[in-house]
Amino acid sequence: MxxxxxxxxxxxxxxxxxxxxxxxxxxxxxxxxxxxxxxxxxxxxxxxxxxxxxxxxxxxxxxxxxxxxxxxxxxxxxxxxxxxxxxxxxxxxxxxxxxxxxxxxxxxxxxxxxxxxxxxxxxxRKNSLTRYIQTANTEREIAIVANIDQIIIVSSTNNPIFHSGLIDRYLTLAEISNINAVICVNKVDIADDLEAIRNECMYYESIGYHVVFTTANPQSDNIGIEELKNLLKNKDSVFTGHSGTGKSSLINAIEADLDLKVGEISTAHHKGQHTTSHSRMIDWSFGGHLIDTPGIKTLALSTQHKDKLPRYFPGFHLFADFCFFQDCSHTHEDNCAILARLGREIPEERYESYLRIMESL
Ligand SMILES: Nc1nc2c(ncn2[C@@H]2O[C@H](COP(=O)(O)OP(=O)(O)O)[C@@H](O)[C@H]2O)c(=O)[nH]1
Ligand SMILES: [Mg+2]
Ligand SMILES: [Zn+2]
CATH class of the missing domain: 2.40.50.140 (Nucleic acid-binding proteins)
Structure with missing residues (x-):
């Protein structure tokens, strides 16, 4: 050997x-x-x-x-x-x-x-999701998963509280990675103000994303599960989103046989059993695959993506070509197509989210 x-x-x-x-x-x-x-x-x-x-x-x-x-x-x-x-x-x-x-x-x-x-x-590869690690004076790219059709971005209305800034971050990353995204707003049964959340999500729909509202706990009526299932059919998908938003519950509601652990932090679940890099692709009974990878938890926008944010922030690609400056940051420039649309096609709260992300990078 x-x-x-x-x-x-x-x-x-x-x-x-x-x-x-x-x-x-x-x-x-x-x-x-x-x-x-x-x-x-x-x-x-x-x-x-x-x-x-x-x-x-x-x-x-x-x-x-x-x-x-x-x-x-x-x-x-x-x-x-x-x-x-x-x-x-x-x-x-x-x-x-x-x-x-x-x-x-x-x-x-x-x-x-x-x-x-x-x-x-x-x-x-058709596409891949990667994360970066920093070494002495280079940064390395680590592929988490490749050749997928879509990222399912799971958020919850409550517990944890709805956080559209996080959706913006995941959408930006999906755009940069050349991967489609679906937004899933889970736990509609415990929303304080579902109307407000629906209104906020209209922007994502207006720029072409599918938004599906769901419930996934066994006590609920499984709202939106069939709709989500249809979106997953014959496609290879990755679920991402904050811990506790209901990813495992959703997957169990879609395919009970998988019996994923609910309410457990999956790093702990994986510890000792496999290496943290243990990832797998699971067949859906109705066609397509679920890619289950602990690496997805490390997925985040980082400084490497900063230059791309002005073009890849959700929806900005629709207008950025009309900015006078090609490298417009949409903050102080004259003849900025994004600033010109503020409060109309671009809601104030999305623009504020853009600024917050820009600053954080
Ligand atoms: N009220 C309510 N609770 C839910 C719903 N979906 C999941 N949960 C609960 O939220 C908690 C976290 O769910 P889990 O699937 O482990 O989230 P994950 O960390 O994203 O995988 C569990 O206690 C679930 O029972 C829902 O639609 N409504
Ligand atoms: Mg889970
Ligand atoms: Zn601009």
């Missing part, structure tokens, strides 16, 4: 030797040094390294449905689930990206050796 790996590493280095400059090789095994010399050359190496140079492989396409450890994945290949490890070359790439593949990724698997299927290539 070890011998085989050594052989492969040697091959990997040959590949490097052919394709990179000696300068790049010197610090290959020195992560610290690599971080300090992280350059465009490395990025190019990474792009090249995505594709295998080995010959004689029996490559088949599959989709990662579960991440067990950083190196071990369950892959769905033509409807059959197989345990696969990451090829040595992709592990090497892990220096660059921390996890070169994630749940939802389409990958090419080498099936030459029974009991030793290996992920050799990553197929180009």
């Amino acid at each position: 070890n011998k085989k790996r050594d052989k492969f590493v040697t091959k990997g280095r040959e590949f490097k030797l052919r394709n990179t400059q000696i300068d790049d090789l010197l610090d290959v095994y020195d992560l610290q040094a690599r971080e300090e010399t992280y350059t465009k050359t490395h990025r190019r190496t990474y792009e090249k390294g995505r594709y295998t140079q080995k010959s004689g492989l029996d490559l088949r396409e599959g989709r990662i449905v579960e991440m067990q450890t950083n190196y071990s994945y369950i892959v769905n290949i033509d409807g059959e689930l197989s345990s696969c490890t990451l090829s040595g070359r992709l592990r090497y790439l892990e220096f660059e990206s921390h996890n070169p593949v994630c749940v939802g990724d389409y990958v090419m698997v080498d099936m030459q050796e029974k009991d030793n299927y290996r992920i050799e290539e990553l197929v180009q």
Whole structure:
């Protein structure tokens, strides 16, 4: 086993030797040094390294449905689930990206050796949700989930209190990530002022988002569950939103067989049982998938997104092209199309939310 790996590493280095400059090789095994010399050359190496140079492989396409450890994945290949490890070359790439593949990724698997299927290539992603981690002087992108159709942003009317600023943040992130979003307002049974919330949500509907109002606790009449279910059908979805808004309850109301734990903080639930990066893709009985990933809790707008906020804040893309300045921040500039629409197409409270997010980044 070890011998085989050594052989492969040697091959990997040959590949490097052919394709990179000696300068790049010197610090290959020195992560610290690599971080300090992280350059465009490395990025190019990474792009090249995505594709295998080995010959004689029996490559088949599959989709990662579960991440067990950083190196071990369950892959769905033509409807059959197989345990696969990451090829040595992709592990090497892990220096660059921390996890070169994630749940939802389409990958090419080498099936030459029974009991030793290996992920050799990553197929180009349609989209992904990523988070950033900061190291000494670079920041790294970590993919949480890839190739999904939509993010279900769950908020509650009460307990925890309705918070449209958070919806703005998630919508911005979804837009930046090129992923559709659905807004779910749960716990309509305990709203103090449902009308006010409905009014606030009309803006999201006016810019094209589907807003669904629900109840999900077993004592309620399951308001909106059928509507939500129809939106999930034949699509791959991720649920996100503050803890306690009712994500697990909603999923249980939609598909009772899953029997997710309600009212538990899922980090605690996962602790000791799996690594925190344990993610999986679950089949809905009615078509499509739910992607359950603890990584979603780390999803947040960060400073890396600040430059994009003026264009990606919900609805602003509809008007930002009409601002006089291309890089308009919509705060003090003359001839700003957003400021011109304040109080009309852009409600004051959305603009204030925009300013708050801008400042927080
Ligand atoms: N009143 C009311 N309570 C709900 C509703 N949906 C969920 N809850 C309760 O809210 C709490 C948190 O729900 P949970 O599904 O664990 O939230 P999660 O953290 O987002 O997964 C639980 O006590 C649920 O019973 C609802 O529609 N109405
Ligand atoms: Mg939960
Ligand atoms: Zn502007």
